[in-house]
Amino acid sequence: MKKLSVLLLLSLLLMSAGLASAQEPVTLTFWFHTHPPMVELNEQLIAEYMEQNPHVTIEYEVIPNNQFFEKMLVSMSTGVGPDIINMGNSQIVSDYVPRNLVTEVDYAAMGYDSMEDLLAQYVPNALSGAVVDGRYYGIPSEINTDMLAIYTPDLVEAGYPEDWAPTTWEELGEVAGALSKFDENGNQTHRGFDLVYLHAGWFSNQFQTLAVQTGCTYYNEDLTESTINSPECVAAAKIWRDMIYEYRAANPSLSSRESTVPLQDYIDGTVSMTFVQPWGMELIRDGNPERWENTRLVALPQVDPENPATKINAYYWAVNSQSEHPEEAWKFVNFLASHPGRWLLEVNFLQGNANMAELPEAADFPYADQWQEGLNSGNFFQLYPSANETNEALRVGLEDILYNDADIQATLDAVKEEMDLIVQ
Amino acid sequence: MTNSRSPLRIALFVGIVIQTVLMMVPLFYMLSTSFKAQNEVFTLPIQWIPSQFLIENYTQPLQEKPFLRWFFNSTFVATASTALVVLTSSLAGYSFAKFRYPGRNLLFWIIIATLMIPLEAMIVPLFVLVRDLGWLNTYTGLIIPAGGSAFGIFLMRQHMLSMPDELIEAARIDGASEPYIFWRIVLPINQPALSALAIFSFMWNWNSFLYPLLVASTDEMRTLPIGLASFESAYSTNYPQLMAVSVLACIPVLIVFFILQNRFIESMALTGVKG
């Protein structure tokens, strides 16, 4: 009798312990960068998740973009980072994984029976931006390639056909130069084409789009030495530089170099053509609907039109290796990733889902085929170490080339010196 | 110098007026821009008086970002640190000035030597230390490490050296305890120097940047300068709002300055010349 009651008591205790831990309140922290439409959808999804999971509280923080990479790395490195992060693919592979700051994708917590099952939800390329030694570390929040946005009225005004699209960079440069406007003193007042000059990540990202076309890599294959001063890289830098000084299409002085909304200049109408990634469509539409109505997206010009090269870059959701609730964190990541239609529609984020074409929202997604094609045929840029440092070193050199028309070879030689230190 | 109506004096006066205007122009620009609409900021010719006074430029940032919290943090941290600085500096200054014990001079000179080393040079290990103590992103982490001031110790020692010994001796003979002597005799006598130190220390702490930048990682714990910098990077092209929050951030210090003007400047001079 006594044994039985002891057993009963024990099992009651165990059950209540089980119940308690199942309902134990959990607080998760989630930090992400400042991208207004994404911030909005994040906030909605967080609210919905908390409603559906009352024992979970999610505290989030929106980090200003030009501090984002440093702040995240330091916080994570010093053990005060959030449970869930949303980070660029090159940073995850080059800064976070080597330092063991993020955990492997926990497919079980996300509700899958195996990693293969999870991968089957996506197109082949989707998760490969965050894979190291065959292990996966992130779930894609956005996968991006670039297209060229053209504001048609400006094109027509300068006498070009409505459906014009450049096949080479020279063609783009010449036409864009014709679209530029100057005042009586010869100062440029309007730009035919330009990129953005925001933080180091931007410089690197845009440069990479050119670099994949010329065959430039930042480092050699074994990552022992920098190849940033190779003829291919000089050629890539020259494309950008020529837009400013040769074709007089672009002009950093006129660009708002600090906007939170990267496409602000295009939205404001001070530039006629620029690079755009999928999320850019939503930004333009949101910022200036009329502008969006008259925008056409075409494929980028190519250095070698016979052999086009497309660069992919992506952001991933990942979980802090020091998180106290990694399973809950991955559960939440799964929730975030389970609404591809909403991401597509409200933020224009492509997430690389295998079934994207079947999503109801895909029907209204502009240029869906081209974006999908880019995803399928494109490649991630060379994965290089110390993303922050590399990007900063490159930025310093690019600023000199682009702002001050410094000699490209000499400047890139100096950048190589910096980058060599990174891989020593 | 020369007598009143000479051309030199007039030229001097004109020069002074020009200099005054030049010094105030940036502040006036800040104030003027703070009320403008975004598309009016760069209109030519320059409009010193805005055509409309957009109060939203002031109210909107206050809603977007926890300015009041930042203000509170700055006030709390600066006050607590200043109290700590004044206390530790006066105690140590008194000790170094009026007591003799083995190692006294060595301790003093080591502390003074730290003046030579900029915070920037030791920020890395200091950061790691604060992290290891678990004080990152806490008030403790913001206050305690800032509680010692080599400058303060130097200043207090300098002043206490000239305190008459007889007063202290007399109190001792009367049987007063050392803490009592410190609290009731030493502190009151040195009050001018103490308040100079307090003003200086408060101002230094209020404006300190690099250390709180690294220690306070969330909006809740940020002090005003750090919050302002983060606001600047997030809203960097919204110039009117940026100017508006700058104006708001100036106001507390300016109020204190105007009230204590003479004291302020005297304490600067005191610390600069004697210290």
Next chain:
Amino acid sequence: MQGLSTTTKHPTPAERGLRAGWWTYRRRQQLWGFLFALPAVILFAVFAIYPILQTFYLSFFDFNLVDPPQFVGLRNFETILTTSAFRDSIAFTFRYAFGTYIPTLVLALALALALNTKLPGRSVLRMVNFIPVVISWVIVAVVWKLIFHQNGLMNVFLSSLGLYTPDWLLSRDWAPYAIIIPSIWKEIGFYMVIFLAGLQNIPTVYYEAGKIDGTSAWQAFRYITLPLLRPTIVLAIVISIINGLKIFIPPFVMTQGGPAGSTRVMALIIYQTAFANGRMGRASAMAVMLFLIILLFTLIQNRLYGTGRDVEA
């Protein structure tokens, strides 16, 4: 104390009481003295001495905050001294310090001299120059960033005079001035007050004697004011240059060290190396260099001009 005498002389009860009392009195004094100094000593030991020693220590290691530090000997120093980034930052830091404080001190002295007379509007002048001093550096940087905007106040002013209007924050030639000019604006008031205090310490008898002898204003300045002001001037130079070498906020807020690294001061490259690039060891080596440079500068100053004032008790 007293030597031993051959004939033991016993102290009287009174004497014994006094000597015994004196001994523990002394001890008690020492204890209290030490106790009073203790809080400050502890704070310094933990939050100043220890980090400083750690900086020296870490400079010989590679440390990324996550993995254990790895010993690399002098490699960090070799790296930072043989590549251009840190060297350039040293050069620019000096350029900033002298470029800011030479004009600042000259202007501050001129203002102090003006304030020392019976000119009307003196208190306004004093206040107006001191306001920038009390305003936080971040505010100053934010406002002047707007002033140096391509279409900001500075270029409006310059173009109204028909002068060239550079894109200040984008040009590696002009960006340094965009940092220096606000610094002068902010710092004048502080040194003005210091000089004023120094001037007011000069007894007027000297000037009166000078007047009797018929010396001109310029002579009075050169032979009375300057020599007697020398300690203050020396102090101002030392403090100001050291502050200039440590500057952080203006380049951080206004240019982030750009464009193309042209405004990257030492404090900034240390911060970026440590916290953006995660290279704590290398940043520590840079910090050691910064410290040595400041030390060297102070020693040179001492050698050249003497401390100019008494530091001893």
